[in-house]
Each structure stands twice: as C-alpha cells, then as structure tokens.
Amino acid sequence: MTDRDFRMLRSTLSALALAAVALPGLAAAEPLKVGVLLTLSGPPAVLGEHARDGALLALKKLGGTLGGMEAEFLVTDAEGKPDIAAQKARRLVESDGAEFVIGPIFSNVMAAIAGPVTEAGAFLLSPNSGPSVLAGEGCNTDIFVVSYQNDQPDQVMGEYANGAGYGNVVLIAPNYQAGMDHLGGFKRTYEGTVTSELLTQLGQLDYSAELAQIAAFQPDAVYAFLPGGMGVNFVKQYAQAGLSGIPMMSSFTTDETTLPAMQDAALGMYSSGSWAPDLDVPGNAEFVAEFIAEYGRVPASYAAYAYDTVMLIDAAVAAAGTEDRDALREALKTVDFPTVRGKFSFGANQFPVQDFYLTEVVQREDGAYATSAKELVVADYVDAYAGACTAD
Amino acid sequence: MRMANLFLLQLLNGAQFGILLFLVAAGLTLVFGIMDFINLAHGVLYMLGAYLMAMFALATGSFWLGLLLALGATLAVGLVLEWAVFRRLYDRPHLDQVLATFALLLILSEGVKILWGSAPLNVAMPELLSGSVPLAGPLRYPVYRIAIIAAGLATALGLWWLITRTRAGMLLRAGASNRPMVAALGVDISRLFMLVFALGAMLAGFAGALVSPVLSVDPGMGDQILILTFVVIVIGGVGSVKGAFAGALLVGIVDTVGRIFGPIWLKLVMDPAAAAQAGRVLAPMLIYLLMAAVLSWRPNGLFGRPS
The missing domain is CATH 3.40.50.2300 (Response regulator)
Structure with a gap:
C-alpha cells in the first residue's frame, strides 16, 4: 500500500465514521x-x-x-x-x-x-x-x-326529528358556508315544517334576540349548528332564558370539547354521531x-x-x-x-x-359531562x- | 301585542348588551382620550377577567368571593402591565403603540391558553341570581341579565361621581383637555396615568367576570369584543365616558333590536323572500352603518371634542 493509497483509505474511513455519527438514522431503517x-x-x-x-x-x-x-x-x-x-x-x-x-x-x-x-x-x-x-x-x-361525510350528522338528526314527531322546528346556525351546509343537511331529511331559520353572525356572543324569537314561536324543537364558543354561549343562554322545555337538537354544538363549559345547561340535549364515549x-x-x-x-x-x-x-x-x-x-x-x-x-x-346513533348529553359517574349513545337511528349509512x- | 312584547324584550336585551359594552369601553376610552394611547390589548384584559373569575370561583367555591378576587387580580395585572410595558410607550407614535399592544395581545392570549388550556371554561351562576322571571305571555327574562344591567348602571353612576365630583376626576378631566398644563401645575401625571390605566383594566376585568356565567370563557372572547368596543368609543366620542355610555347603549340596542326587527320592518316595503335575504345581509352591518351615520353628522362622535 503506497502512502497515497493509505491516505485515501484513511480519509474514506473517517468520512464514513463521521457519517455514521452524524446520521444515526442510516444505521437503522428509516422510520x-x-x-x-x-x-x-x-x-x-x-x-x-x-x-x-x-x-x-x-x-x-x-x-x-x-x-x-x-x-x-x-x-x-x-x-x-x-x-x-x-x-x-x-x-x-x-x-x-x-x-x-x-x-x-x-x-x-x-x-x-x-x-x-x-x-x-x-x-x-x-x-x-x-x-x-x-x-x-x-x-x-x-x-x-x-x-x-359532513352532511350526515345533520341528516341523521332530520331522520330522528321525523321519528320523534316534531311537526315544526326552528333552525339556527351562523351565516356562512358551513352553517348553510349543515342546515341543508337537516332539511334534506326532515319532513316537518321549518318555522324559521335564524342565521346569526359568526362568533356571535349574545343570543338573546334569537332566544326571544324561539320563545315567541314555541316550536316543537330547535335544531342548532353552533360549533365552539358560539354553542357554549347559546346553550347557556338557552337554559337561562327558561327554554329548557323545548327539546334542543344539534350537530357539532354539544360535544366533549364544549360540554365542560356548558355542564348542566346542556343536559338532555340531543345530537348524533357514529361514536360516543x-x-x-x-x-x-x-x-x-x-x-x-x-x-x-x-x-x-x-x-x-x-x-x-x-x-x-x-x-x-x-x-x-x-x-x-x-x-x-x-x-x-x-x-x-x-x-x-x-x-x-x-x-x-x-x-x-x-351506523349513526342519537346521542344525549349526560353526566358521567365521575362527574364529567359527555355524550351518551341512546339509540341507533340509521344503520350502514351511505x-x-x-x-x-x-x-x- | 305579541310584537310589542318581543320589542320590549329586545330593548331589555339590547340595554343589557350595551351595558356590558360600556364596561369594556369605559376603560378604553379613558386610556385613549386622556393618555392618547391606543391599547389593542384591552380586550385581553376582559378575557383575563373572565378566566381569573373562572379560576377563583372554582378555587373558593363561591361566585362572590371569586368576583372579588378577580377584580383585585385584574387591577394588579393592570398595574403590572402599565409599569412593565405601557409606560414605555406613551411618548411613542401610534404605530409603535399598536404594534406593541398587538404583540401583548398575542402573548397574553397564548399565555392564557398555556395556563388554562384552549377548551372553553364554565363559571357556575350564583343560586341567588339564576332562574328567570315572567315578562309577558310566554316570554321570560333571566334574573342574571337584570343583575348585569343593575351592576353596569351602578358602575356608570360610580364613574360619573368619580369624574365630576372628586379631585381625582377633576385631574382626569384636566389631563384629558390639556396634559402639559396639568403637569406644569405640579400634578404627578405618570401616577395619574397609572391609576387611569389600572381602573380601565379593572373595569374590563369586571365586565369579563360578570359575563362569565352567561358567555363561553374561551381564548377568543377578547378579540370579539374589542372591535365592538372601538365602534362604541368612536360613536360616543373618543375620551368621553358619557359618550361611551351613550354609544354602548346605542350599539347594543341597534344590534339586538335590528337583528330581529330589521327583516320584519323590511317586509313592509319589499316582498318577504327579498326582505329576509336583505335582512340577513344588513343585520351584521347595522352598527357600522350607525357609526358611519353618526360620524357624518358629528365627525368627532356624539360627545367628542373637536380636535
């Protein structure tokens, strides 16, 4: 081995060693x-x-x-x-x-x-x-x-409302694309009368105006799509306005992300889903x-x-x-x-x-609030x- | 008759919403008018009030004790923020103030999320104020909302007394009209500013704590109210607490009543489908139209001084 060969071998080896140190991933299989x-x-x-x-x-x-x-x-x-x-x-x-x-x-x-x-x-x-x-x-x-599919929970609630015999409902959702889509899903399957469609501002804080109308209409039930903080505001104010006697159905409104803030105000409210805790x-x-x-x-x-x-x-x-x-x-x-x-x-x-189920807000044995699967509404829903x- | 009941109910709702806006706007307009300082972080103080309320109410198990502690804590936060941040910004141009307070808004919002998580929190309503009273026919009104109106009116009265009847109030008014002159007369302007700022922070915190049983306590709540608050103080006239009160009631009532009666009144002049459509489009714009109308009539707002 000439001196030059030796130097090359040495530098190659050290480069390889360096690579092995720098890239431990190379040694094992890439995750x-x-x-x-x-x-x-x-x-x-x-x-x-x-x-x-x-x-x-x-x-x-x-x-x-x-x-x-x-x-x-x-x-x-x-x-x-x-x-x-x-x-x-x-x-x-x-x-x-x-x-x-x-x-x-x-x-x-x-x-x-x-x-x-x-x-x-x-x-x-x-x-x-x-x-x-x-x-x-x-x-x-x-x-x-x-x-x-986004429309399904709403369609299921429409089916449920038919079965429950609600003859007229008031719908409420924020005035933007998803709000229209969700109400559209409900109306696709619901066969009763839509008394009024209340379209609110996105991020609305105070629902007293809408609740006053609901109180005046006295519908058989209310259907809401008010995700996140909007739903929390609405549900709390719904209970405080003394409307708890009117059944409330919703999608993406009363779930485990908002229930910790709604607590008792949401008890007994209905929504639908293909899963519940x-x-x-x-x-x-x-x-x-x-x-x-x-x-x-x-x-x-x-x-x-x-x-x-x-x-x-x-x-x-x-x-x-x-x-x-x-x-x-x-x-x-x-x-x-x-x-x-x-x-x-x-x-x-x-x-x-x-399968899609009707879910109801309940208080669990550990005190936490959660949705509970109540009954099968539609099986093998396409x-x-x-x-x-x-x-x- | 049913219409009249509904209108009365909406008037009450509008007044309640307006009073709430006033509590947040009072602090902002004081700081803006007297200190010539734009504070975008004011909404965060409102949010902080609600979160502190949630924390203290849960820790003490009492709404009232929680409210008291939350008030003290927002006052302290106001003092600390003034000392640590705002004091350095008074002599800077508005753009710097906007940048710095916007940064503060982001930092505090993120801080709240780290401390309390991003899920909305709940504050239990005190037993004494829960329930609703019959108003007319099937309409009922929540007791707690009446309490909000009462608390807000009491605060407005207290502020009026403070500003028109006390020495501190006199200095406030003097500071608002001619700051260098007040300083030349030997008044410690920086201490005055600190007090104004802390008072504003506490009012915003009070509003936040007050609405926590009604509204969702979540990290976005401050941003939603900040824009409305700016509309209120622009309508009322920057720097005027009286203006903030009038502006807040006006915005609250126009927004709440307009949302329902706009479409109904539109139906009188156009066909129902078009009225419903136009009502939906117009309702969210109402308060901005109101602002534009007020400003074209009185460019400095209802109670603003000509600049």
Whole structure:
C-alpha cells in the first residue's frame, strides 16, 4: 500500500465514521413518517388537540410502530388557515418525507391540502373533515375520510326529528358556508315544517334576540349548528332564558370539547354521531379510560376518529408494507382494523359506511359531562354523494 | 301585542348588551382620550377577567368571593402591565403603540391558553341570581341579565361621581383637555396615568367576570369584543365616558333590536323572500352603518371634542 493509497483509505474511513455519527438514522431503517396536520392554535385549537391526542394515544398503544415499522409523527399546526396549511402540507410530504398525512379538522383546510398531499404521492386520511366536494365527482383514491361525510350528522338528526314527531322546528346556525351546509343537511331529511331559520353572525356572543324569537314561536324543537364558543354561549343562554322545555337538537354544538363549559345547561340535549364515549362495542371503554388517564379529559369524536385513523394505517402497513403503493391503497380501503366504533368499512368514495346513533348529553359517574349513545337511528349509512364518485 | 312584547324584550336585551359594552369601553376610552394611547390589548384584559373569575370561583367555591378576587387580580395585572410595558410607550407614535399592544395581545392570549388550556371554561351562576322571571305571555327574562344591567348602571353612576365630583376626576378631566398644563401645575401625571390605566383594566376585568356565567370563557372572547368596543368609543366620542355610555347603549340596542326587527320592518316595503335575504345581509352591518351615520353628522362622535 503506497502512502497515497493509505491516505485515501484513511480519509474514506473517517468520512464514513463521521457519517455514521452524524446520521444515526442510516444505521437503522428509516422510520415511517406520518404528518399530523391539525389546527392547534386559535380559539378552535381544542378540536385539533383532541385529534392529536387520540392519534398519539394510538401510536403509544402500538409501541411507537405502525405495521411493525418504527414510526414518527410530525405534529404540525395548520393554524386554521388554508394557505398556511397548504404550505405546511407541501413541506411535510416533499421535504420531510411523510408518506401519510392525518388531518385536517376544518373543511376549508381540507380543500387546500388535498392537492399538495396527494400529488406528492402521499395518502391523506381525515379524522374529521369530510366535505361533499371530495365525496362525489371530486372523490380521490388517495384520500380516505375516516370520520363521516359532513352532511350526515345533520341528516341523521332530520331522520330522528321525523321519528320523534316534531311537526315544526326552528333552525339556527351562523351565516356562512358551513352553517348553510349543515342546515341543508337537516332539511334534506326532515319532513316537518321549518318555522324559521335564524342565521346569526359568526362568533356571535349574545343570543338573546334569537332566544326571544324561539320563545315567541314555541316550536316543537330547535335544531342548532353552533360549533365552539358560539354553542357554549347559546346553550347557556338557552337554559337561562327558561327554554329548557323545548327539546334542543344539534350537530357539532354539544360535544366533549364544549360540554365542560356548558355542564348542566346542556343536559338532555340531543345530537348524533357514529361514536360516543359510552358506545358499547369492544375496545371502546378501554380507549376512553386510557385517554382520560393520559390527558385528563373525556375524549371527543375527534379523538376517537384520529385513534381509528392510526389503527387503520397500522393494519394496512402490516398487510401490504409501504413499498407497493397500489397494494397499500387497496389495503387501506379493505383491511380490517380494531375500531372503537364497533364496525367500519369504506364506501366507493373512501368515505365510511357506518351506523349513526342519537346521542344525549349526560353526566358521567365521575362527574364529567359527555355524550351518551341512546339509540341507533340509521344503520350502514351511505352518504348522499357516494353514487357520483366514479374514480376507481 | 305579541310584537310589542318581543320589542320590549329586545330593548331589555339590547340595554343589557350595551351595558356590558360600556364596561369594556369605559376603560378604553379613558386610556385613549386622556393618555392618547391606543391599547389593542384591552380586550385581553376582559378575557383575563373572565378566566381569573373562572379560576377563583372554582378555587373558593363561591361566585362572590371569586368576583372579588378577580377584580383585585385584574387591577394588579393592570398595574403590572402599565409599569412593565405601557409606560414605555406613551411618548411613542401610534404605530409603535399598536404594534406593541398587538404583540401583548398575542402573548397574553397564548399565555392564557398555556395556563388554562384552549377548551372553553364554565363559571357556575350564583343560586341567588339564576332562574328567570315572567315578562309577558310566554316570554321570560333571566334574573342574571337584570343583575348585569343593575351592576353596569351602578358602575356608570360610580364613574360619573368619580369624574365630576372628586379631585381625582377633576385631574382626569384636566389631563384629558390639556396634559402639559396639568403637569406644569405640579400634578404627578405618570401616577395619574397609572391609576387611569389600572381602573380601565379593572373595569374590563369586571365586565369579563360578570359575563362569565352567561358567555363561553374561551381564548377568543377578547378579540370579539374589542372591535365592538372601538365602534362604541368612536360613536360616543373618543375620551368621553358619557359618550361611551351613550354609544354602548346605542350599539347594543341597534344590534339586538335590528337583528330581529330589521327583516320584519323590511317586509313592509319589499316582498318577504327579498326582505329576509336583505335582512340577513344588513343585520351584521347595522352598527357600522350607525357609526358611519353618526360620524357624518358629528365627525368627532356624539360627545367628542373637536380636535
């Protein structure tokens, strides 16, 4: 060995050693990266926090692995802003190497990130948002909505109102797109008379004007879509105005994210969902107990759906690995996974086909307030848009 | 008859909402008018009042004790903020003040979220003030809202007495019209400012604590009220507490009554579908239209001094 050869060998070896020190990841297999893109700041942050915690709980339960591969969650704040979320989604899939993105909470964010995520070759799995534009003609084989189609909870309440014999109802929602959509969903199935449709300002504080009208109309029931703080304001003022005698039905208004602030004022109010903390199916009680132990609050549906989403990825990766994308897509669509909803399957448009229950606000034995599954309203519910989805 | 009842009810609701706006606006207009200082963080003090109330009411198990502690705590927060931040901004241009107080708004909002979490909190209503009283026909009115009106009126009366009948009030009025002259007469202007600021903070905190049993206590509550408050003080005339009172009642009543009766009155002049549509579009704009109308009539607001 000449002196020169020796020097080259020495520098090569030291470079290799350096690389091994600097990039420990090279030694082990690259972990499977999953972007978790949720709104984690601003007033609606609590929804994203529930979803994030549900996903992290699932990963913890799986020992930090997905389908036997070491997994890493890249938790990212979508900030509730579509443009920022789109940038962050692009970074997750293009530079950070995420093969799955779990998110988002809000449908306007969904519209912004669907393109960037799927065009980069990653799968998008939604733990909450299920907009109609992605359910019908615009369906996409790389997008899996694990929660529900946005209109379904409202349609279920419409069905319930028919069954309960409510002849006339007053509707109330904020005056913006989602408000119209949700009321539209209710009206699609409700067969009685809509006495009045009260459209309020987004972020409205005081509902005395609307409550006065409800008191004057004395309808058989009220149907509300008032998410977050709006719902808290409305529900508290509803009870204080002495209207508790009029049944209140809602969607996204009385759930585990708002009930801690509503407490007794919300007792007995109805909504619908494909999951509730006390839904009596295998694994659910265990999930709820573990969630409470870990995060100190009763999980909301956002947490349950995110938990299911991670379990779905785990089962699909275990079945098909990550090398063959087509096999993985097929596995995502058909694989059996342990769901906290009892049963779960995807329809033609990668939206769920699942049972919907009437839920009622109750106080749990531990004193916390939560929704409780009361009765099955619709079984194996297919959303209204699935028929228009032709991609396959 | 039913219409008349509904109108009366809405008038009460509007007055109650207006009184609430007044409590927040009084502090803002004092600080703005006397100190020529734009404080975007004022809404955060309102939010802080509600959160402190939630914390103390839960800790002590008593609404009244919680209210007392929350008042003391917001006063203390006001003093600390004035000493640590605002004092350094008085002589700076408005743009700097806006930037600094906006930063403070973000910091405090995030701080509240770190301390208490982002889920809305609940404050139990005191037994004494819960329930509702019959008003007319099927309409009932919550006792607590009557209590809010009473508390707000009492505060307004107290402020009026403080400003027109006491020495401190005299200095306040003097400071508002000619600051250098008051300083030249040997009055400690910086101490006066500190007191004004702390009083404003406490009023905002009081409003927050007062509404906590009615409204959602969440990190966004300060931002929602801040914009309305600015509308109120612009309508009333910047710096005038009397103006803030009139402006707040006006905004509260126009907003609340207009939301219901706007569409009904529109139906008298156009067909029902168009009236409903126009009503929906116009209702959120009403208070801004009111502001524009007032300003075109009196460019300095109802009780504002010509600048």
